[in-house]
Amino acid sequence: MKLVNYQLQTQIEYLGENKTNSHFKDYLKSVLEDTSKPYYQRADYIGLSLNEIKSKIDTLTSDISDLQALKKKLNSALEIAKELTANVFLENGIDRIDGNIISSLTLTNATSKTKDEILIKNENALINLGYVKFSVDYEAIEKALQTKEGKKELKKLVQITPITVTTPAKVKVNLKKNSISKSDSSTNYINSIPIETDEILVIEQEIKNENLSNNQSEKLVA
DSSP: OOOSOOHHHHHHHTOOTTSOOHHHHHHHHHHHTOTTSOHHHHHHHHHHHHHHHHHHHHHHHHHHHHHHHHHHHHHHHHHHHHHHHHHHHHHTTOOEEEOSSSSEEEEOOOEEEEEEEEEESOHHHHHHTTOBSSSBOHHHHHHHTTSHHHHHHHTTTEEEEEEEEEEOOOEEEEOOGGGSOSSSOHHHHHHHHHHHHHHHHHHHHHHHHHHHHHHHHHHHHO
């Protein structure tokens, strides 16, 4: 792992399309004209500086890919957690729980919507009628089916099958409206969180102490 950036590398990182970039050219010129160092050292210096930028780009590309995968996984996990929490609420007849730091936990209503699925019966005929991009133009067909003329023209060429998509109930976290007022800065809200968090930690510690005391009592009885 390289611990020190080459100065030329730093100069490269400051380059921009909307900048004059003259400082880079001047510095690069001074490197090339520095005859106190062998030509190969100057070549290595420039080449390694450029490679370090490429290495950073490759690392960032890999990191972005990993982060996108993690984001997708966390998004999926969050939605599953909301749905499962809603299921537990519904199974136990709960529709709302008030909080201290948060305002409350409530449920969103389960919703359903119907979308038409188009099944192509005669692709070639549709292409000849102009419903085509490089293949059948589903978007154009959908628009045409919204008109009487389109329905008549496409009646024997497509089959419409209604598909119902159901969105399950999910738990919703509602923040207190007065947590951050427009007149106050967010500092008051940020400062209030540690106090309430400390209260939670105290409660957790009391529970641990109580459990420890009960365990010790059971051992003495035994």
